[in-house]
Amino acid sequence: MLSNRIQKIYRRIGLITCSSVFLLFLLGGLVRATGSGMGCPDWPRCFGLVAPPTCDCDLPPNYQHVFLEKRLKKVERFSAFLEKVGMEQQAERLRKDPSIRVPEKFNLTKAWIEYINRVFGVLSGIFSLAWFLWAWLKKDLKPYRLWVTIGFIFLVINAWFGSIVVATNLVPGIVSLHFLFSFICLFAFIYGLHQQKPFRWINNSDEDIKPIGVWIIWATIWLIVTLGTWAREETEMLRVSHSLIAPGEKILDLRAMGFSFIIHRFLPAGIWLFAAYFLRKQSKFEGMHYGSPWFWIFVVSTLQICLGAVQVVYVLPIWSQTLHIVFGSALLTLSFIWALSEQSAQKVDY
Numbered sequence: 001m002l003s004n005r006i007q008k009i010y011r012r013i014g015l016i017t018c019s020s021v022f023l024l025f026l027l028g029g030l031v032r033a034t035g036s037g038m039g040c041p042d043w044p045r046c047f048g049l050v051a052p053p054t055c056d057c058d059l060p061p062n063y064q065h066v067f068l069e070k071r072l073k074k075v076e077r078f079s080a081f082l083e084k085v086g087m088e089q090q091a092e093r094l095r096k097d098p099s100i101r102v103p104e105k106f107n108l109t110k111a112w113i114e115y116i117n118r119v120f121g122v123l124s125g126i127f128s129l130a131w132f133l134w135a136w137l138k139k140d141l142k143p144y145r146l147w148v149t150i151g152f153i154f155l156v157i158n159a160w161f162g163s164i165v166v167a168t169n170l171v172p173g174i175v176s177l178h179f180l181f182s183f184i185c186l187f188a189f190i191y192g193l194h195q196q197k198p199f200r201w202i203n204n205s206d207e208d209i210k211p212i213g214v215w216i217i218w219a220t221i222w223l224i225v226t227l228g229t230w231a232r233e234e235t236e237m238l239r240v241s242h243s244l245i246a247p248g249e250k251i252l253d254l255r256a257m258g259f260s261f262i263i264h265r266f267l268p269a270g271i272w273l274f275a276a277y278f279l280r281k282q283s284k285f286e287g288m289h290y291g292s293p294w295f296w297i298f299v300v301s302t303l304q305i306c307l308g309a310v311q312v313v314y315v316l317p318i319w320s321q322t323l324h325i326v327f328g329s330a331l332l333t334l335s336f337i338w339a340l341s342e343q344s345a346q347k348v349d350y
Contacts, residue, residue, distance in 0.1 A: 003140050007196065010141055013131040014148075014193045020124040021155075021186045022333065027117040028179065029325030032232065033318040036117075037175070039110030041067040043163040044118065052111035064103035071166075075100055078164055094168060118162075125159060128152050128189070135192075144195045151188030158182055176229040183222070183329075187336055198344035199337050201293055209278065211342040217297075218335040220271060225328050227264035234258060235316060245315060252312045265308065272301040293338040300331045 031037055040046035047053055047063065060066065075094060082091035094100070132152040135141045158181040165178050193199075238244040238256055246253035254261075275298040282294060304327050310320040 006138050006140050010131070010134060010138075010144070011193065011196060013127065013134055014189065014196075017124065017127040017131050017151075018186060018189050018193065020120065020127050021182065021189065022329065024117070024120060024124060024182065025329040026322070026326050027120055028182070029322040029329075030318075031114055031117050032175075032325065033316075033321035034110065034113055036107075036110035036113040037165065038104045039107060039112070039114030040118070041104040041166065042070060043166045046111055046115050046118075047106065052108070052115050053106070055108065056106040059106060064105065068101070068103045072100065074163070075168060078168070097168075100168060121159065121162065125155060128155050131189075131192075141196075144192055147188050147192035147195060151185050151192060154181060154185040154188060158185055173233065176226075176233055179229050180226060183225075183332065186333065190333070190336060191340070194340045194344070199341045200345065201291075201338055201341040209342075211339065214293075214335070214339040214342045217271065217274070218332070218339045220267065221332050221335050224264055224267050224271075225332050227260045227267075228324075228328060231257065231261045231264050232321075234261065250315070252315050254312065268301055268305055268308070272298065272305060275301055293334070293341075296334055297331070297338075300327055300334065303327050304331065 031039075040052065042048060047059055047067070049058075053059055056063070079091040079094050082088070082094070128151065132148055135145045135148045158178060161174075161178045161181055165174055168174050234257055235244060235252070238253065243253060243256050245251070246255070275294050279292065279294040279298050282292060304324065307320050307324040307327065310317065311324060314320070
């Protein structure tokens with residue numbers, strides 16, 4: 001009985017931790033969409049305070065210079081670290097980036113959006129720490145410690161990376177890495193849950209696709225998400241150069257986007273067609289299964305494609321940017337859980 005109770009507490013804390021990490025994708029998407037990443041120019045505090053000030057009247061007259069100097073010192077430390085690990089060119093590029101030396105003005109809305117994102121980041125850290133300690137304090141949980149530990153380590157690394165994102169003034173590439181590191185953390189935590197009690201997707205009776213096929217779908221979606229993060233970086237660079245909108249038109253200038261955006265734009269259609277084919281095949285013989293992974297892959301892919309079109313036509317509205325990030329994260333997470341489910345089901349069958 002005691003062992004069952006320990007296992008239940010482990011799973012409950014794990015589910016709360018995974019949910020809190022996924023919530024950060026929503027908040028992080030809102031931060032990116034509203035351009036609030038520099039709403040607080042320092043880390044972990046906000047303008048040197050525990051909570052954002054109500055107005056710039058609460059700050060010293062030279063606050064912009066003060067926080068700029070702090071940021072430059074942190075950038076220098078990070079550049080030195082890059083040099084030590086053999087990334088001299090990246091370090092030099094970072095030092096010479098002109099955006100690093102742009103002082104940040106106080107904006108109440110952006111400060112609070114970024115601050116709320118940080119608060120939930122701290123909560124995720126507390127939940128993951130509790131899960132990590134529970135796994136290590138209870139002997140019955142010894143088999144599950146590895147992936148919980150890996151997830152916790154990546155969460156700590158990503159928290160540090162968050163401070164680098166602020167210090168580097170959202171330099172392209174650094175923000176994308178911060179986002180992708182979050183997925184590594186989440187997947188490690190999900191696998192920690194899967195080890196304790198394997199996921200089994202209800203109403204999944206399709207025997208035409210093997211686990212390796214689902215893993216390929218997951219890897220493809222991760223590629224799409226990765227290219228999407230870089231596409232978002234490209235739009236920021238185009239915005240700075242005032243070439244975001246196509247000349248003589250009112251839509252996003254697709255010609256100015258790189259080749260990676262072309263792949264990001266058209267590859268989801270392949271996932272959509274693949275899901276539509278298997279969903280139709282499944283419903284033809286067994287009726288529509290609303291719990292089928294094909295159904296949810298199809299639905300979320302449809303929403304993503306529609307949101308992508310909105311992004312282009314209406315030039316990155318805040319609401320569509322946020323939802324695009326959330327649904328993309330959901331699609332990647334669902335496919336990962338599905339792959340784990342298929343893998344465990346095959347082991348049981350054999």
